[in-house]
Amino acid sequence: MNLEPARPSQTIAVGAIALAVIAFALYCYHTYGADGGFGMLSLLPTVVVVVTALYTKRTIESLFIGVLVGLVMTNSVADFIPALGTTFLDVFMNETVAWIFIACGLMGSMIALVTMGGGAEAFGRWLITKVHTKKGTLFSTMALGLVIFIDDYLNALTIGASMRKATDRVKTSREFLAYVVDSTAAPVCIILPFSTWAVFFSGLLEENNVAAEGQGIDLFINSIPYMLYAWVCLAVVILAISGKLPLLGRMKAAELRAESSGEVLSEEDKPHNVELVGGVEKSNTLNFFVPIASLIFFTWYFDIDIMSGAMASIFVTLAFFGVQRLLSMGQMFDGILKGFVGMIMPLGTLFCGFMLAEINDTLGTTEYVINATTAFMTSQMLPMVAFVVMAALAFATASFWGIFVVGMPIILPLALAVNADIPLVVGAMISASAFGSHACFYGDSTVLSAKACGISPMSHAITQLPYAMLGGVISAFGFLVLGFML
Incomplete structure (x- = not known):
């Protein structure tokens, strides 16, 4: 294991980036916190998690940092600690x-x-x-x-x-x-x-x-x-x-x-x-x-x-x-x-993943992404778009069942309205859930597979990701072809 200390320049750069992210999160709270209309900014905690995990190769810490960023975006400084405690309790009581x-x-x-x-x-x-x-x-x-x-x-x-x-x-x-x-x-x-x-x-x-x-x-x-x-x-x-x-x-x-x-x-x-x-x-x-x-x-x-x-x-x-x-x-x-x-x-990783999902629900991440892509959902394009969007959400949020409680009531009525093939759309959405479970480096299946095989979740996720992405790209193309055929 590489135990060399970080160079001073690296430490300063990381510290500066962290301060910039916190400052931006505070700006988001003061600008949008009152009504919660974060829009694209609702993706910020997830982006922070992915970037931090790829840089540090550590999952629990990366997830917790993403949770903290989300809490800063949605709470005042005085309410930050109580909000963190409430999030812990909400997840524990789930x-x-x-x-x-x-x-x-x-x-x-x-x-x-x-x-x-x-x-x-x-x-x-x-x-x-x-x-x-x-x-x-x-x-x-x-x-x-x-x-x-x-x-x-x-x-x-x-x-x-x-x-x-x-x-x-x-x-x-x-x-x-x-x-x-x-x-x-x-x-x-x-x-x-x-x-x-x-x-x-x-x-x-x-x-x-x-x-x-x-x-x-x-x-x-x-x-x-x-x-x-x-x-x-x-x-x-x-x-x-x-x-x-x-x-x-x-x-x-x-x-x-x-x-x-x-x-x-x-x-x-x-x-x-x-x-x-x-x-x-x-x-x-x-x-x-x-x-x-x-x-x-x-x-x-x-x-x-x-x-x-x-x-x-x-x-x-x-x-x-x-x-x-x-x-x-x-x-x-x-x-x-x-x-x-x-x-x-591994359960600690899953717990932090559920905390991130709770934060994303508060920010309205799933609803924003789905609503932003509905314009592309014609009867031919809907299966492919549904797969890509829900797969990206499942990968980002580590919520492989929960996001479909939100997503299905939006996508399925749209599928009926545009006369899309319902079994095909359902197959696309469930495929998206499987992709997220397979590819997400802090997802339950990834974490438990790594634990069972005696390696870290990041090692497993990084070595597996090219194969998962290959399967995802082929599947997306397949849904596009089937959308026009059916």
């Missing part, structure tokens, strides 16, 4: 945020238990006897992603943690593993009608009166062929694994490092490669498959609720390990706590 914290923490506990019981190690040994090549191991990783399709959190955390040692043995960089894991998370979940994404979006379609009550899932299924980003993303990852698509950007350097020296982790990522707990040396693959199968089953049984599924599967795993006398009860409960605590860092 039911969705609480669910994510508990669900992801329990997933961390589940992974810790499987690791302690030697299940992950046994699975890795078993896989090596079946698959002997790098391509075979990576295609096995992708196949697991297609099997564990119920939820992108479940997908990313389970597969990333399970495949680390198998891919390390064939000299695959953790950056490439994280890319494969993330590419089979949200992109797979949106093209299968039995996932959390299908449940959420089908309900949203019914709320917006484009599908009758109980028929939202039918419209979702009709839109699956038009969810181009998911299909393109899967095609790109297949080409990348097979070597038909050359390595892009920093991924090339990461793979060269791993293949030439066997260093699957960069120096910057080594502090992030923390094993939650040690494992039992002599174990068998049932100690992997039984916990994971119970996790998938109970998540499905409890109406695709990963939090309830994780709780139930932890009880099953405790009983299964207890019968075998693999670990004492004290060791297993210590593992549950350590696994939960091990998720604090």
